[in-house]
Amino acid sequence: MTTPTHLQQLVQPWFEGVPDTALFSSLTATAIGVFSLLVVYLFTRRLMLPGIQKVATKLSPERIGVLAPMLTKLNRRFAGMLCCVLFLATFDSVYPVGEFAAEVFKTIGQTLLIIHVGFIISSIVSIAGGIYNQLEFAREVPIQGLIQVVKLITFMICAILIVSIVLEKSPTYILSGFGAIAAVTLLVFKDTILGFVASIQIAANRLVTYGDWIQVDNYGADGEVIDLGLNTVKVRNWDNTITTIPTYMLVAGSFKNWRGMQESGGRRIKRSLNIDMNSIRLADDELTNSIAQTIALQEYIKMNMLPDPVSNLGLFRRYAEGYLKQHSKINTSLTLMVRELQPLNHGLPIEFYCFSEDKRWISYEHLQAEIMDHLLAVLPIFDLRAYQSVSGQFSPAAITPTGIKPTIKVANNTEADPH
Numbered sequence: 394m395t396t397p398t399h400l401q402q403l404v405q406p407w408f409e410g411v412p413d414t415a416l417f418s419s420l421t422a423t424a425i426g427v428f429s430l431l432v433v434y435l436f437t438r439r440l441m442l443p444g445i446q447k448v449a450t451k452l453s454p455e456r457i458g459v460l461a462p463m464l465t466k467l468n469r470r471f472a473g474m475l476c477c478v479l480f481l482a483t484f485d486s487v488y489p490v491g492e493f494a495a496e497v498f499k500t501i502g503q504t505l506l507i508i509h510v511g512f513i514i515s516s517i518v519s520i521a522g523g524i525y526n527q528l529e530f531a532r533e534v535p536i537q538g539l540i541q542v543v544k545l546i547t548f549m550i551c552a553i554l555i556v557s558i559v560l561e562k563s564p565t566y567i568l569s570g571f572g573a574i575a576a577v578t579l580l581v582f583k584d585t586i587l588g589f590v591a592s593i594q595i596a597a598n599r600l601v602t603y604g605d606w607i608q609v610d611n612y613g614a615d616g617e618v619i620d621l622g623l624n625t626v627k628v629r630n631w632d633n634t635i636t637t638i639p640t641y642m643l644v645a646g647s648f649k650n651w652r653g654m655q656e657s658g659g660r661r662i663k664r665s666l667n668i669d670m671n672s673i674r675l676a677d678d679e680l681t682n683s684i685a686q687t688i689a690l691q692e693y694i695k696m697n698m699l700p701d702p703v704s705n706l707g708l709f710r711r712y713a714e715g716y717l718k719q720h721s722k723i724n725t726s727l728t729l730m731v732r733e734l735q736p737l738n739h740g741l742p743i744e745f746y747c748f749s750e751d752k753r754w755i756s757y758e759h760l761q762a763e764i765m766d767h768l769l770a771v772l773p774i775f776d777l778r779a780y781q782s783v784s785g786q787f788s789p790a791a792i793t794p795t796g797i798k799p800t801i802k803v804a805n806n807t808e809a810d811p812h
Contacts, residue, residue, distance in 0.1 A: 398422060399486045419489040426487035430476045437475055442468035460523045467516040474509035477502055503558050511551035515544050535602050538592025538640065541623035545585070587641035588624045594644050595621070601643060606651040612638050614648075631754075659724035659748030660757050664765060667740035668706060669778040675702045680776055684708060687774050706733075709775040710743065713768055717747050722760050724748045740780030 404425070405418040446464050450457045457464070481502045490498065522540045525531055557564045594600070601607055601618055607628060608615045616630035626643060628636045654660055676684075714731040717723050727748040734742040745768070749760050772779055 398489045400425060401489045423488055426480075426483065429487075430480060433479055434472050434476050438469060438472040442471060456524070456527055459527070460520055463516060463520050463523060467513065467520065470509055470512045470516055474506060474513060477506035477509055481506065500558060504555050507551050507554050507558070511547050514547045518543050518547075534596050534599060535621045536596060537621045538588065538623045539596070542589050542592070545623070584624055584639065584641070588622075588639070591641040591644040592621075592623060595640070601626070601648075601650055602652075606655065608649040608651070609636075609638055609642075609646070611646060612636055612642075614638055655752055657748075659727050659750055660752040662745065662747050662749055662757075662761055662764070664761060665734065665742040665744040666765070666768060667737075667742050667780040668772075669780040670736065670741050672776065672778040673704060673706045673741070674776070676705045676708055680705060681708070684774055688712070688771060705775045705777055706741075706743075709772070709777055712771070712775075713743070713745060716767065717745065717764070720764070722750055722756075724750045739782060 401418045401422040404421045405415075407421070408417045443465075446457075446461070446468065450461065481499065484495070484499060484502070488495075488498070518540055522536060525536060553564050556562075557566070601621070603618055603621065605618045606616065607618060609628070614628040614630065614636035616628050616636070618626060619629050619635075620627035622640065624640060626638045626640050628638065630636055710731045710733070714729070717729055717731070718725055723729065724747075729747040732744050732746065734744055736742075745764065749757050751757060751760070769779060
């Protein structure tokens with residue numbers, strides 16, 4: 394037996410003289426209530442909230458326009474919450490149902506209201522994060538992990554409230570039950586807790602941010618950071634693969650961040666050229682004059698600035714340093730030098746140490762190749778040879794006007810027939 398609601402009593406005169414007046418008036422009152430909820434939802438979802446969003450977008454198209462997808466999602470959730478509030482507020486006056494059905498419908502309405510409120514808070518947090526990401530210092534201090542923590546706490550509170558409504562118990566009763574399973578909770582959310590602490594440390598110490606080029610050898614990651622989440626960090630490698638790294642590993646382990654190079658005045662070039670030590674000798678006047686006629690020597694490698702006697706390798710080192718100093722793509726305000734390293738069993742390494750002004754990868758690699766190509770090409774002018782581990786090399790005496798004589802000088806300096 395149901396008690397007629399106020400709306401049912403208002404429409405009941407419409408069905409006087411009709412059999413089952415109570416049934417028809419009850420169905421009509423329910424239909425009016427459902428239709429009213431639908432009208433309110435469509436009005437707020439399609440007209441009122443989008444109108445407010447359009448006005449706000451016109452006032453600040455650059456900032457608010459970027460947030461349009463999140464604002465649209467917020468509009469939909471706010472319209473749903475408004476319908477839940479209206480349903481619960483008018484339930485006793487509109488819907489003629491029994492006591493048990495009324496309890497069930499009210500419980501469902503309260504549950505949906507809590508869910509919509511949770512999603513609305515989540516949308517507001519996302520919008521706040523989007524606004525924060527538009528600030529200048531947002532790239533240096535990312536808060537994506539904190540945003541996910543706030544969302545997680547919000548949904549946990551919503552879950553507790555829903556359980557308390559379904560069980561008709563106080564939320565404190567539910568929370569007291571969590572104390573008994575704290576160990577299990579910590580075990581389940583171990584990665585989340587570690588990620589939360591790591592996110593705070595990453596944000597406070599500015600260890601990594603969006604767009605940073607990081608290298609984590611243990612996980613095979615070498616590329617650009619595209620997402621900093623609570624549990625994982627996503628890295629787009631240079632081969633366009635995606636590597637996922639636990640957030641806490643960036644704090645517990647070690648990784649290389651190339652941000653310092655990108656923000657500095659240049660990118661380091663550190664290449665070496667192995668010289669065959671058998672080709673190193675003192676430079677006589679004939680060699681010096683030949684070099685001067687072939688290439689334009691810099692002022693500081695003239696004979697009056699060199700020790701006497703000077704080696705052909707000393708001339709080459711000073712020429713290489715002069716070549717790097719006059720190169721238009723080298724940052725001469727940073728360290729620049731050409732030095733000898735420890736002699737090894739595969740020759741004497743000559744290292745070229747300088748910094749490229751252009752830090753982009755392709756330009757950087759092209760500049761390195763250009764420098765090495767030039768210095769390798771001028772080696773014969775200084776009567777030097779690059780060392781390479783091969784079975785032999787063509788002897789200069791083997792080169793004839795008609796071509797290369799089929800004779801090879803091997804390691805023991807004896808002539809051998811290749812056939």
